[in-house]
Amino acid sequence: MSLEMIQHRLTRSGVAVIYDDVPDSRWWLLRTLPAIAYLGVDQFTFPTSWRQLDGGQQYQFPGYDYHVLGGIELEEGSDLCVLTNEYYELQTQYSIQPLVTEFSTEESTLVVLTENERFTPDGGQRPLSQEQFATRVGPADRIYKAFSEYYDQEGWELPLTDTQNLFIQDNASLYSLVTGEDLSNTTELFDRLPEAPYLPLYWVFCDVFARPNEYGSVPLDSDDQVPALGNWLRRRIEWERKTAIDVAKTLNRTVSDDGSTFDPSYARRSPKLRDARTARQRLAPEESRIDARYHDWLSDIN
Incomplete structure (x- = not known):
């Protein structure tokens, strides 16, 4: 899939679903964040603990704005990317289901990146990628491969x-x-x-x-x-x-x-x-x- 096609899927209204089948979703899951930001989505939310050292000060790589889940205020028409995993979805109070419900009827896009294609929000009846309002982008590897080809074309x-x-x-x-x-x-x-x-x-x-x-x-x-x-x-x-x-x-x-x-x-x-x-x-x-x-x-x- 070309980078242009991936970007098209990310800009369709509703919910776009990406999965990154990493060995352990406590680690590595933020590796794809810069690629999504480069595709034009610059508003992100994910567990605050992933930004912290020992529960204290928060740090991040540049290039995006961070929002705490539950306190998100976006400008009208803004897209948002949420990165999460099944543990945070099912074992904590930080379900993304309210965001999914909100964006399923919005003109803007909610990009959901999680650890497997069977990810189902708390209370959902089927995997998120199978919902009618969802666009299945596919694995994160596909995005990286498309960027690799794009860099080659640009002489990098x-x-x-x-x-x-x-x-x-x-x-x-x-x-x-x-x-x-x-x-x-x-x-x-x-x-x-x-x-x-x-x-x-x-x-x-x-x-x-x-x-x-x-x-x-x-x-x-x-x-x-x-x-x-x-x-x-x-x-x-x-x-x-x-x-x-x-x-x-x-x-x-x-x-x-x-x-x-x-x-x-x-x-x-x-x-x-x-x-x-x-x-x-x-x-x-x-x-x-x-x-x-x-x-x-x-x-x-x-």
Whole structure:
């Protein structure tokens, strides 16, 4: 299925259903969020705990607005994507059934991404994808494949072999554009991240390691928070627990060793931004939406 056809299905009024058959829906399910955002849906809701470290401050990758389920106020005609799983639907008070009922008669679209095609909202009589008002988009793999073909057509690629998260893929491509070094997996990207303040991913961790009323970056201050950061990463990147925690420990240790790492004031003065500005000149934002995205990211660091 082409990217245009997928986008058409996502913009039909009613409910559009996507499933991502991940091994454990506590993890990885947010990997498809950037792809949906790139398709034009920029309002999202999912369990708040998926944004938190150890039940505290909330963090996210850029590119979308987040809403708490039960307190959603959208502008008229706005589309919304909800990511959930059977546990949250059936074992907690956070059923998406009220949203399904509301959007089933709306002109706008509710995109539902869950862990399997048999997902049935609490109280439903049949799987959501089989409802008359629902459009079955299919598996998330189909969306990723369509994006991969689109990137190829635009003269880019998705270089990392171990993730379907397009935001992470884009950061790897942007790193290669600036440095000339190709990356092939996610851990390579995170190894180089502390030295790449021109990447939008870098600024996510500026937030993670910031503390109110303290200067510079500050390492996470409890034994619980580092594993929690690993879990936060696992919801977005296809890592096993050990890999995620090892990456979280390395990032935290880097901040502990050098308080200028992930410090916005230092990042904005980094000499590496000159290389980023030079690389920006090689982009053609008027000709390619991918180039335009990268150009915007490299412009935001000024």
